[in-house]
Amino acid sequence: MSAAAQIDDLSFVHPGAELPALDHVSLSVPAGESTALLGPSGAGKTTLLALLDGRLRGWRGRVSALGAPLDPDHPPPRASRPDVGFVFQEFALVERSSVLRNVLNGRLGRMSPLRAVLGSPSPRDQEVARAALADCGIADLAERRVDSLSGGQRQRVAIARCLAQEPHLILADEPVSNLDPARAAEILTLLTGAARARGATVLFSSHQPDLARRFADRIVGMRDGRIAFDVAVGDLSDVTTADLYRETVAHPGIGLRAVT
Amino acid sequence: MRSREFGGFAAGMLVAGAVLWSFVTTDVELSRLLSAGPRIADFLGRMVPPDPTVMNEIVKGSAETLRIAILGSLGAVILSVPLGILASETIVSRAVFRPVRTLLAFIRAIPLILVAMLMVGAVGLGPLPGIIAVAFHATGMLAKFYAEAIDGVSREPIAALESAGAGPLAQLRYAIWPQMAPVVARDTIFRFELNLRESLILGVVGAGGIGFYIQTYVRSFQYDKAASVTLAVIAMVIAIEAINIVLRRRIA
Numbered sequence: 284m285s286a287a288a289q290i291d292d293l294s295f296v297h298p299g300a301e302l303p304a305l306d307h308v309s310l311s312v313p314a315g316e317s318t319a320l321l322g323p324s325g326a327g328k329t330t331l332l333a334l335l336d337g338r339l340r341g342w343r344g345r346v347s348a349l350g351a352p353l354d355p356d357h358p359p360p361r362a363s364r365p366d367v368g369f370v371f372q373e374f375a376l377v378e379r380s381s382v383l384r385n386v387l388n389g390r391l392g393r394m395s396p397l398r399a400v401l402g403s404p405s406p407r408d409q410e411v412a413r414a415a416l417a418d419c420g421i422a423d424l425a426e427r428r429v430d431s432l433s434g435g436q437r438q439r440v441a442i443a444r445c446l447a448q449e450p451h452l453i454l455a456d457e458p459v460s461n462l463d464p465a466r467a468a469e470i471l472t473l474l475t476g477a478a479r480a481r482g483a484t485v486l487f488s489s490h491q492p493d494l495a496r497r498f499a500d501r502i503v504g505m506r507d508g509r510i511a512f513d514v515a516v517g518d519l520s521d522v523t524t525a526d527l528y529r530e531t532v533a534h535p536g537i538g539l540r541a542v543t
Numbered sequence: 544m545r546s547r548e549f550g551g552f553a554a555g556m557l558v559a560g561a562v563l564w565s566f567v568t569t570d571v572e573l574s575r576l577l578s579a580g581p582r583i584a585d586f587l588g589r590m591v592p593p594d595p596t597v598m599n600e601i602v603k604g605s606a607e608t609l610r611i612a613i614l615g616s617l618g619a620v621i622l623s624v625p626l627g628i629l630a631s632e633t634i635v636s637r638a639v640f641r642p643v644r645t646l647l648a649f650i651r652a653i654p655l656i657l658v659a660m661l662m663v664g665a666v667g668l669g670p671l672p673g674i675i676a677v678a679f680h681a682t683g684m685l686a687k688f689y690a691e692a693i694d695g696v697s698r699e700p701i702a703a704l705e706s707a708g709a710g711p712l713a714q715l716r717y718a719i720w721p722q723m724a725p726v727v728a729r730d731t732i733f734r735f736e737l738n739l740r741e742s743l744i745l746g747v748v749g750a751g752g753i754g755f756y757i758q759t760y761v762r763s764f765q766y767d768k769a770a771s772v773t774l775a776v777i778a779m780v781i782a783i784e785a786i787n788i789v790l791r792r793r794i795a
Contacts, residue, residue: 336706364708375699377721388717392708399713448707 287452287484288312288335293344295330304330305342306508312452312486317475319499320488326505328488329372332454335486336369349451365392368450368483370474372457374441378430382421382440385429386412389447415446418477435466442474446481453478455487459494467491471498590770597756597768601775604746604753608779611670611752612739615677619738620731622682627689634693644690650683655741659750670751677738677745684737688730696722725794732794736787743776 288311295305304327312318320328333339335348337359346353348367353359359367368389376385390408391399398405404412416422419439424432429440438458445453458474459467471487475498478485489495495502496516504511628634630643658680662672700718709717746754753772760769 338702338706361708361710364706367706369703369706371699371703373699375703377700377718379725380717380721384717388704388709389707391704391710391713391717396710396713399709400716402716444703444707 285314286311287314287349288486289345289347290331290335291345293331293334293342293346295334295339295342297330298341303508305334308344308508308510310503310510310513312484313501314484315482316500317478317485317487317498318501318503319495320486320503320505321490321492321495322488322505322511323490325507327508328505329456330508331505332369332456332486332488335452336367336454337364361392365448366451368445368448368453370438370441370445370453370455370458370487372460374437376429376437376440376444379428381425382427382429382432382443383412383416383425385440386415386425386443386447389415389444392448411449412443412447415443418446418480419443419473434461435470438462438470439473442470442477446477449481451483453483453485453487455485457488457490459489459491467494468497475499586766589764589766592767593770593774594765594767595771597760597771600756601753601772604756604772605775605779607670608742608745608752608754609739611673611677611742611745611750612735614674615742616681616731616735616738618674618678619681619685619734622678623686623689626682626686627693630686630690631693632690633696640690644687647683647687650679651687652683653680655680656744656748659745660748663749668749668751673742673745673750673752676750677742680741681734681738685730685734688734689727692723692726692730695726728794729791732787732790736783739783740780743779 290308290310293305293308294303296303306327308327308331320331322328330339334342334346334353337348337353340356340358342355348359349363351359351363377388380388387404387408390404390412394404394408398408413422413425416425419442421436421439421443424436424440429437432440438461442455442458445455453474455474459470462470471494474487475485487499492502496519499516501513501515502519503513626643626647630640630647632640655676659672659676662676666672666675696719700722701714704714704718742752742754744754744757746752746756747758749755753776756772757769757776760766760772
């Protein structure tokens with residue numbers, strides 16, 4: 284199977300930090316699947332996702348997303364950025380704009396620069412945006428302002444904006460950490476379902492092993508900036524996810540031995 | 544706790560001392576205030592009924608004050624856009640925004656009436672010195688407000704649009720401006736209200752507007768006419784405030 288993202292011996296230290304956020308990480312994210320990055324806060328999940336999105340500079344190693352190598356010193360070319368979508372943990376929506384406007388913002392990279400600046404989306408742009416709204420179950424909220432929405436509704440807007448940019452690789456940073464368990468399952472169902480329907484790869488981070496096990500095809504455990512284990516969910520049968528999580532936190536490496 | 548109590552005691556003594564010093568060194572004769580009763584009654588009596596024949600002057604003066612406030616505010620906005628950018632902590636370096644902010648604080652420290660007197664000396668009587676004075680004086684506050692509007696923009700939505708492949712102009716239009724616009728509009732309207740209020744008295748120093756008539760009528764003991772002008776000023780201030788409240792509610 285080809286890889287949607289390929290990472291070899293990647294290390295990164297945040298400016299001003301002493302310990303590396305990513306420490307000699309090697310990882311292959313299979314195309315067309317859902318992969319969960321599982322680990323406690325501070326494990327390096329957010330850093331890894333932001334780096335794959337082309338937002339970090341000054342790392343060492345070799346990284347490619349969708350077959351295109353990333354440059355540690357320069358942002359990716361703008362034309363390729365819509366191919367990698369990002370769902371931000373804090374949503375990163377324009378609060379005073381409408382839901383539809385926020386979702387159309389996801390189309391800006393697919394429009395001609397003139398259309399983008401003049402604010403005249405093509406019929407196709409509008410169609411894609413409307414379809415994304417419908418897929419996220421918020422078609423009836425299109426004209427509402429984001430600052431009038433609940434947390435769960437905002438998360439749907441953030442996902443709809445990401446879908447509107449028609450990405451081939453969707454990176455989602457803790458997409459359900461702010462939601463109650465029922466909402467969390469709903470959101471992950473729609474995210475992984477919409478991605479599968481579009482043939483897109485999903486890489487999402489989480490600190491909840493049960494959700495990772497339920498919604499991912501593959502789980503990559505992270506701790507202290509390293510990969511603790513990397514396992515297909517189908518091979519997890521003799522280990523409970525709770526054990527897996529405890530071992531991930533307490534002894535990186537043991538979880539890996541236990542499941543292989 | 545103990546030092547706090549002492550601090551409170553010291554502050555109380557300081558205030559009492561300042562009040563005492565003012566009373567002793569100022570020629571305040573309470574007897575004068577008491578005997579002034581009939582004089583004040585006479586003064587107020589001559590103000591009623593207000594003389595309605597000065598309607599033409601009131602309309603003319605008010606219109607000129609309004610023009611001074613509008614053109615002065617326009618000048619302040621034009622000056623505040625570049626100065627606001629240069630005073631922003633997030634766009635320019637400390638070496639730039641520090642001196643610009645100091646300059647703005649310096650401008651704010653000069654009262655409008657003083658600027659107006661200097662401008663009358665420089666360019667002569669009439670509305671022109673008033674307009675220049677308002678533009679100069681208001682820039683001290685408005686540029687600071689604009690800088691704060693720029694610095695208050697949250698970075699995350701901008702990063703999100705950049706990640707989606709939006710260019711710099713599209714980011715400005717759809718992530719930066721929607722966050723700034725309501726703040727800029729609210730602050731500009733607020734400053735316009737202040738400009739209009741403050742320019743009501745500019746005529747007193749010959750810098751144009753309705754203040755000229757207050758000055759003229761009071762000096763020539765035509766208190767009934769002065770009363771009419773005063774009522775017109777009160778009506779204008781209330782109207783401005785009411786309009787501002789409505790506008791602010793719509794922007795929120």
